[in-house]
Amino acid sequence: MFNSLSERLQDTFDKLRGKGKLTEADINVAMREIRMALLEADVNFRVVKDFVASCKEKCLTAEVLDSLTPAQNVVRIVLDQLTELLGTTESKLVLAQNRTPNVIMLVGLQGSGKTTAAAKLAYLLKGQGHSPLLAACDTHRPAAADQLATLGAEIGVPVYRGDGKDAVKVASESIHEAVDHLNDIVIVDTAGRLQIDEEMMQEAVAIKQAVRPDQILMVVDAMTGQDIVNVVQTFAERVDFDGVIMSKLDGDARGGGALSVRAVTGKPIKFVSMGEKPDSLEVFHPDRMAKRILGMGDVYGIIEQA
Amino acid sequence: MGFFDRLKSGLSRSREAINEIFYMGGEVDEDFWEDLEDTLVMGDMGGELAMRVTDDLREQAARENLNRADQLRDALAKRLAQEFRTADRDPFEDVPSCVLFVGINGAGKTTTVGKLAGRARGEGKSCLIGGADTFRAAAIEQLEVWGTRAGVDVITRERGADPASVCYDVVEEAEKRGTQLVLIDTAGRLHTSSDLMRELAKVVNVTRKRCTSMPVTVVLVIDATTGQNGLAQAKEFNDALDLDGLIVTKLDGTAKGGIALAISDQLGLPIYRIGVGESIDDLETFDALDFCRALVGEGK
Numbered sequence A: 001m002f003n004s005l006s007e008r009l010q011d012t013f014d015k016l017r018g019k020g021k022l023t024e025a026d027i028n029v030a031m032r033e034i035r036m037a038l039l040e041a042d043v044n045f046r047v048v049k050d051f052v053a054s055c056k057e058k059c060l061t062a063e064v065l066d067s068l069t070p071a072q073n074v075v076r077i078v079l080d081q082l083t084e085l086l087g088t089t090e091s092k093l094v095l096a097q098n099r100t101p102n103v104i105m106l107v108g109l110q111g112s113g114k115t116t117a118a119a120k121l122a123y124l125l126k127g128q129g130h131s132p133l134l135a136a137c138d139t140h141r142p143a144a145a146d147q148l149a150t151l152g153a154e155i156g157v158p159v160y161r162g163d164g165k166d167a168v169k170v171a172s173e174s175i176h177e178a179v180d181h182l183n184d185i186v187i188v189d190t191a192g193r194l195q196i197d198e199e200m201m202q203e204a205v206a207i208k209q210a211v212r213p214d215q216i217l218m219v220v221d222a223m224t225g226q227d228i229v230n231v232v233q234t235f236a237e238r239v240d241f242d243g244v245i246m247s248k249l250d251g252d253a254r255g256g257g258a259l260s261v262r263a264v265t266g267k268p269i270k271f272v273s274m275g276e277k278p279d280s281l282e283v284f285h286p287d288r289m290a291k292r293i294l295g296m297g298d299v300y301g302i303i304e305q306a
Numbered sequence B: 001m002g003f004f005d006r007l008k009s010g011l012s013r014s015r016e017a018i019n020e021i022f023y024m025g026g027e028v029d030e031d032f033w034e035d036l037e038d039t040l041v042m043g044d045m046g047g048e049l050a051m052r053v054t055d056d057l058r059e060q061a062a063r064e065n066l067n068r069a070d071q072l073r074d075a076l077a078k079r080l081a082q083e084f085r086t087a088d089r090d091p092f093e094d095v096p097s098c099v100l101f102v103g104i105n106g107a108g109k110t111t112t113v114g115k116l117a118g119r120a121r122g123e124g125k126s127c128l129i130g131g132a133d134t135f136r137a138a139a140i141e142q143l144e145v146w147g148t149r150a151g152v153d154v155i156t157r158e159r160g161a162d163p164a165s166v167c168y169d170v171v172e173e174a175e176k177r178g179t180q181l182v183l184i185d186t187a188g189r190l191h192t193s194s195d196l197m198r199e200l201a202k203v204v205n206v207t208r209k210r211c212t213s214m215p216v217t218v219v220l221v222i223d224a225t226t227g228q229n230g231l232a233q234a235k236e237f238n239d240a241l242d243l244d245g246l247i248v249t250k251l252d253g254t255a256k257g258g259i260a261l262a263i264s265d266q267l268g269l270p271i272y273r274i275g276v277g278e279s280i281d282d283l284e285t286f287d288a289l290d291f292c293r294a295l296v297g298e299g300k
């Protein structure tokens, strides 16, 4: 089951074994390998440092040092720690029972996958018997509303476009539209924005105030590198999102950003997005993500198919 | 176990510290080298390249007796700048020219085409846009808005049409009109999707074959926020298409774009332009030294 990292650790320990019992210095050598693997997976370097330090403590036990299979033990400890930090349970959408319509708002950087994710969520909820409405509140990107309208038409979900100029106005109107047409969930697509763009961050806050979302989900590209911590930290402070959708995991990115997001904001990853089609949204499994980050099973979801 | 809390306070501290490592006028000690390596890793250069560059600089410091941090800042930026290949030819200046834009989903291809078309018109060049993304929802509408903004015609076909035939059409039209600059937008795709990569190779080959009147350049568009996966992307696209160069987008954020350095270093590809915003004017020429100064924390 374990490859690459565990093989590397195996080699390391085999060499060290020659001189008898493992020592703290030997564990340090193993921790260097783990540090490298995490950095290659785009886990933020500061997160890596703290994570490796806390793993090391757990590895410096007689159980590991005296064991005949130290590599497996170390990998097991790292994997367990990682899984725990990613969130021990699967997280689902939390919607209010006594409010109609429920509102889900999507935020994130440019090109992260918000509009596609809005359609995917609508598709998922429709399949569960809901009657969603998509609100086209990206009034900045050229043809953003056309994109959402096309996706809505493909999955048979209505799209409210309003005047296409004032995002906050379109957002509040979409709630009335939903009430009038008996839609029980409104999914609000918003423009992509940089966390340092003050005006755009204020717009996101204004949309939030206008629609009072039950859930704000931040869409994060699985290929994002070290900067992810600055991005999610600011979004957490300003719009205080509830959870994350990690997009583009159908590629071979290790998606170490998932760990950084959890570590700096404490917000759970709720869904992973695995393609451009509306049915490619999946529930997040921390254990699989942990394996993926460590390079121990490249294809997310491979276990479910097996 | 307090892990998150420790980390959160650690993060803000370290961010400040890293920006300051070169300014403290501090001594160059072990901490300095460690901080330096962290800075480079934090800029997405990748662990290996960061280590190699740090080791090189360490040697240089010993050799040239540089023992103050500020002396090393410039040495480092220059050292990094050397990793970049320079372009033999600027495909947007040296016309007539036909350029294809490729890359993963959402990288900024369509926007970059729009900006370059606007720039070309501003310089009085004739320009034509090919809309070969016939896949994504409203990709054509998006490109048409850009065409209107730039004052440039867009040649395309309906959604679902063969993208290679769009390239054929646009080259034919450009030759008829005597157009100087042809910019072709393609659909975003992950480098791991072999079907879509094959389709793209066909698009590029058709264009190269059909377009005999001017050189064809293939540009990979990379989002500056991309982490280590950028290397895998660039390798796959290069293997499939034989790339000519890169454009790095979204450098107006706080991402340093160090992955561009790693790619340029590994694949020997020049960077033609950088994207610094969503408006038509938000495109700049690439300056390796400026880029590297920003990468090592001198600000932009």
Ligand SMILES: Nc1nc2c(ncn2[C@@H]2O[C@H](COP(=O)(O)OP(=O)(O)OP(=O)(O)O)[C@@H](O)[C@H]2O)c(=O)[nH]1
Pocket (backbone or CB within 6 Å): A108, A109, A110, A111, A112, A113, A114, A115, A116, A117, A138, A141, A144, A190, A191, A192, A193, A219, A247, A248, A249, A250, A273, A274, A275, A276, B105, B106, B136, B188, B190
């Ligand atoms: N392969 C893959 N592509 C995706 C996924 N999610 C989104 N995309 C693609 O990524 C690109 C950007 O997606 P959008 O939904 O337009 O992103 P956005 O965040 O709405 O972008 P802006 O509105 O410009 O900020 C499109 O080409 C999508 O088809 C995914 O999970 N896998």
Ligand SMILES: Nc1nc2c(ncn2[C@@H]2O[C@H](COP(=O)(O)OP(=O)(O)OP(=O)(O)O)[C@@H](O)[C@H]2O)c(=O)[nH]1
Pocket (backbone or CB within 6 Å): A110, A111, A141, A192, A194, B103, B104, B105, B106, B107, B108, B109, B110, B111, B112, B133, B136, B139, B186, B187, B188, B189, B249, B250, B251, B252, B253, B274, B275, B276, B277, B278, B282
């Ligand atoms: N801040 C910033 N945003 C940019 C830049 N370049 C592009 N964008 C934004 O990024 C998002 C995606 O840009 P597109 O040009 O649609 O990307 P694409 O590569 O054509 O995407 P697909 O066709 O879906 O693969 C849009 O919201 C753009 O406005 C840039 O330099 N800076």
Ligand SMILES: [Mg+2]
Pocket (backbone or CB within 6 Å): A114, A115, A116, A138, A141, A144, A189, A190, A191, A192
């Ligand atoms: Mg969008």
Ligand SMILES: [Mg+2]
Pocket (backbone or CB within 6 Å): B109, B110, B111, B133, B139, B185, B186, B187, B188
């Ligand atoms: Mg595009």
